[in-house]
Amino acid sequence: MRHTISVLVENKFGVLTRVAGLFSGRGFNIDSLNVAPTQDPTVSRMTIVTRGDDATVDQIVKQLNKLVDTIKVHDFRDGEYVDRELVLIKIGVNSQTRAEVMQITDIFRAKIIDVQQNSLTIEITGDESKVEKFIELMRPFGILELTRTGKVALPRS
């Protein structure tokens, strides 16, 4: 079961290690992790995507809550939150394929941010399904490089 966990933490050194340790100490992998300060520079928000049975994730959430540097933990359920991810993707192109790549980019409301002789770098933002679909469509053209921010999420209410 996939979980998206949002954690507000003190913006201090060592906090990331404490949080990550709760996962690694249980043999859990973190699929994606995003950390950055919030509107309050002393507070950071982490968005963690992980897989695990509900009981174990429930235990991790409780342990996250126990950390002195954790201010608030939210284990999001479907529909309770909005999320986005930003992906930079570099596609190998030639004169035959360039137009098609640009067309798909347009349909997805993605942006071409760099053009080279043999490649295009595209920025796409969206929820998981949109981003995944775009990557899937780009794969046949030849993905040269790809980086993603990991999911960021906020509760709806």
Add this chain to the structure above:
Amino acid sequence: MQKTKSARIQQKQSEPAPATAPAKATGATMLGSQILVAALEREGVDVIFAYPGGASMEVHQALVKSNKIRVYLPRHEQGGVFAAEGYARASGKVGVCMATSGPGATNLVTGIANAYMDSVPLVAITGQVVQTMIGKNAFQETDIFGVTLPIVKHSYLVTDVNSLARIVKEAFYIARTGRPGPVVIDLPKNIQQQRTVPVFPETVSLRGYNPDLRASDAELEEVIKLIEKAERPVLYVGGGIISSGAADQLRRFVELTRIPVTTTLMGIGAFPETDPLSLKWLGMHGTAYANWAVAEADLLLAFGVRFDDRVTGKVDKFCEHGTIVHIDIDASELNKNRKVHLPIIGDIRDAIERLNSMLEDRPPVKSFSAWHSRIAELKAKGPLKYRVTEEVLKSQHVRDFMNGDATQVILPQEAVATLYELTAGEAVIATGVGQHQMWAAQFYNYKYPRQFVTSGGLGSMGFGYPAAIGAKVARPDMQVIDIDGDGSFLMNIQELAMAHIEGVPVKAMILNNQHLGMVVQWEDRFYGGTRGNTYIGDPSNRKQIYPDFVQIAKAFNVKCERVIYKKDLRPAMQRMLESDEPYVLDVITPHTEHVLPFIPAGRTVNEMIWE
């Protein structure tokens, strides 16, 4: 200069500012090391167990000038941290230890892990190399902040001398509140040497930490309803009762409800074991009747416990048919090991206090008399007992030492029972880990909280003697005795020096069977008796006790007597108890005894070996 500053601090302490007043700088500059000591004094610290080194000597220099804090010098950092834990466990105050960077700090790790597992309030201070050298594999540099991350309640690496006073204040607050635990403060040497005008905060503000948790009235009403419906209720109480200071409230609760009580190993003393409603403690080596009672219970009130595997055995079969109520201040313990019917977050003393007032308003109608007589039956069926077994008669011990006269054999259980008798049950007992620990818990009846100091969760050998020293420092009015094994005692035997030099009249009774008895027991039960490095005497001369604790103690100027024959046991024990200085009694016992009852790991009460 120093004098005026400490006078100023004393004055501030005697007239505490209102809690809301902003902290103010006192005017004069102080060294980081002096700020640390002053901050410790403000926390009421009067004892610190500290072993100096290059990265902590500045603080020792400042401690020399403190007239409030006494430094006890252990002979190994592990002895220091265990002593601090013994002090904390016996007193209820925060234990404090300090070590230098690198190896000094890593030698604390076992003790910090122990404090984490057993929820002991502990502040462990470590020296660190100067900040400019951090990360350069400097001499005696270890990232102790990183090393201890999974075994601390919280930790600090001090990077600014101006935050030191606040950090110490927070560390003590975190260590002792909520579910207590260890806090590490790693303090680089250059910060100890920096000067600043300190600001000692009066209050702690931690937005991510709220230890003031209380059960709701509705939840407690639900507990009362379950008690009213129950026929066979059992209280299963643990260390939470002791750390929250709820023993009196628990006693009142039992008076009101007449519910029988079993404790965990950590909960020993939470309820007087001499009370007819006590089932003593439960679990792998707990009493048969406590385990049977829990198996038959239709309501289990789990207060301040964590369903440890040594208690539950196969966890889903534990109290299989009963309704379980679990109250704990640590939300992460609820439904962690055992799914329960009514999980309640809250301080256990507050919860029991409020349950008591509800019960006083609405006294229970049931007296559970049928259940009480059933429990009397169970107690009669499987009491704790020991006897000279066939194995003892055939043992090397009888051949080598008794000249075939088995009437002179001292059984380890008997040594504990005799100690119980001669101390009238009034001593504080510390233990190492293994068979002797179980017998110390079985054959001594504890009446008070903080009377039994043991390494429960981590099961750390070598805990007993230094912990007993710490306990004796905390409770000089009490007889404090370490009941130890020969293996465990040897692990921190260097602390004979701390006991002697610091003048701590602590006693130790070694149940010396020349073996790692608990592992031997498992070898006998599950590995066909094959000895895998569990004989710790001298294989080339088995008739001679090895090592010679009498000689070792003599070298430390500590009195020690060896007893082999039963006829000598009582008088020797009496001499130990009457001594007003450190004293070791080396009691030679056969290694053939097994701790019973015994529920093998992961099994159920039905598979308990008890005869």
